[in-house]
Amino acid sequence: MTRWFEDIVVNEAFDLGDYTFTEEEIVRFGRLYDPQYFHVDKDAAGQSHFGGLVASGWHTVCVGHRKMVDALFAEEERLRGLGREPGISGPSPGVNAMEFKAPVRPGDTVRYTLTVTGKRPSNSIPGWGLLFNKLEAVNQHAEMVYHAELVGFSKLRDYRMPLRLRALTALARIPMIGKALRRGT
Amino acid sequence: MTNPVTKDLRHFEDLEVGEVTDLGKVTVTKDMIVSFAREFDPFPFHLDEKAAKESLLGGLASSGWQTGALSLRMLVESFLGNIASAGGLGFKNLKWKNPVMVGDTIGGTVTIAELRRSHHHPEWGIITLDFDVKNQKGQPVMTMRLSNLVELRDPAAPILETAP
Numbered sequence: 001m002t003r004w005f006e007d008i009v010v011n012e013a014f015d016l017g018d019y020t021f022t023e024e025e026i027v028r029f030g031r032l033y034d035p036q037y038f039h040v041d042k043d044a045a046g047q048s049h050f051g052g053l054v055a056s057g058w059h060t061v062c063v064g065h066r067k068m069v070d071a072l073f074a075e076e077e078r079l080r081g082l083g084r085e086p087g088i089s090g091p092s093p094g095v096n097a098m099e100f101k102a103p104v105r106p107g108d109t110v111r112y113t114l115t116v117t118g119k120r121p122s123n124s125i126p127g128w129g130l131l132f133n134k135l136e137a138v139n140q141h142a143e144m145v146y147h148a149e150l151v152g153f154s155k156l157r158d159y160r161m162p163l164r165l166r167a168l169t170a171l172a173r174i175p176m177i178g179k180a181l182r183r184g185t
Numbered sequence: 186m187t188n189p190v191t192k193d194l195r196h197f198e199d200l201e202v203g204e205v206t207d208l209g210k211v212t213v214t215k216d217m218i219v220s221f222a223r224e225f226d227p228f229p230f231h232l233d234e235k236a237a238k239e240s241l242l243g244g245l246a247s248s249g250w251q252t253g254a255l256s257l258r259m260l261v262e263s264f265l266g267n268i269a270s271a272g273g274l275g276f277k278n279l280k281w282k283n284p285v286m287v288g289d290t291i292g293g294t295v296t297i298a299e300l301r302r303s304h305h306h307p308e309w310g311i312i313t314l315d316f317d318v319k320n321q322k323g324q325p326v327m328t329m330r331l332s333n334l335v336e337l338r339d340p341a342a343p344i345l346e347t348a349p
Contacts, residue, residue, distance in 0.1 A: 033254040044190045057273045062225040090241045099275040
C-alpha cells in the first residue's frame with residue numbers, strides 16, 4: 001500500500017470495495033482487447049458453454065487493479081489527514097499466478113480484497129522493497145471469481161545508500177566523469 | 186453436441202505442441218497510454234510526463250495491464266479467434282521486463298507449450314501458451330504462460346495419458 005516499506009504489515013487485509021459489471025462495459029472491453037465471441041456477441045455467446053455473455057478475465061483483473069490503486073490513494077489521504085507523510089509505491093515487476101474460477105456476467109457485483117502475504121528488500125533496486133500480495137475477487141453469490149499472487153515495489157523510508165554508491169552518484173554528476181562511468185557500465 | 190459458432194474453427198485435436206504464432210504488431214501512442222491509465226491504472230507515472238520522468242520508469246510508459254491487454258488482443262486476432270476457444274483459465278509467471286514507452290511498437294510470438302485433456306470435462310482440452318513480447322529494439326517487454334480451454338471435436342475419444 002502507499003506506506004513506507006517499513007510500515008507495511010504482513011497479513012493485513014484491505015477491502016478494496018466492489019464493482020458492478022454492465023453488459024455495455026463487458027462488450028466495450030471485449031471489443032478493444034479480447035474480441036472472442038462470448039465477450040462481444042450476446043447471441044453467439046448463448047451457444048457457448050457459458051450460455052451468455054461473460055466478461056473477459058483480463059477486464060475483471062484490470063478493474064481489480066483500479067480498485068487497488070483507488071485504495072492506495074485513499075490510504076495516502078488518510079495518512080496525510082493524520083499528519084504523516086505517505087510512502088511511495090512503484091511499478092510492479094509481475095504476477096506470479098492468476099486463476100480464473102467463475103465467469104462474471106452482466107449485472108454481477110464483484111468484491112475485491114487484497115492481503116499482504118510477504119515483503120523483502122529488493123536485491124536489484126537499492127532503496128526499494130518487494131511486496132507480495134494476494135488479491136481475491138468474489139461475486140454476489142460468494143463464489144470466487146479469481147485469485148492472484150501479485151508483486152509490487154514500495155520505497156524504503158530509512159534507506160541510506162552505501163558510501164561507495166553515494167560516492168559514485170556524486171562523481172557521476174560531474175559531466176566528463178559521468179559520461180565515462182556510463183560508458184563503463 | 187456441436188457448437189455452431191466454433192464448428193469450422195480448429196479444435197483441440199488440430200493443435201500441436203511447439204506450434205509458433207506471430208502476434209503481429211501494435212504501436213502504443215500517448216493517447217492510448219493516458220486513456221487506459223485514466224480508466225484502470227491512474228498512477229501519476231502513467232498519466233503525466235513529468236511524474237513519469239521522476240519515477241522508476243524514466244518516462245511516460247503504458248500500464249503493465251495495458252501491455253497485457255494489447256498482447257491479448259494480438260493473440261485473439263492471430264490465434265485464439267481461429268480456434269474453438271472456451272475461455273481462459275489464468276496465467277503464471279507474468280513478468281514485465283521493460284516498460285513500453287510512448288511510440289514503442291510491440292510484437293512477438295506465442296508458442297504452444299503444453300496440450301492436455303481435462304479430466305473433469307471430456308469435451309475440453311487445456312492449451313498452455315508461452316508469450317514472448319518484445320519492443321522494436323528487440324528488448325523483452327513481457328513474458329507469461331497462459332492457460333485456455335479448447336473444445337474437442339470428438340469428446341468421446343479416450344483420454345490418453347502422455348508419458349511423463
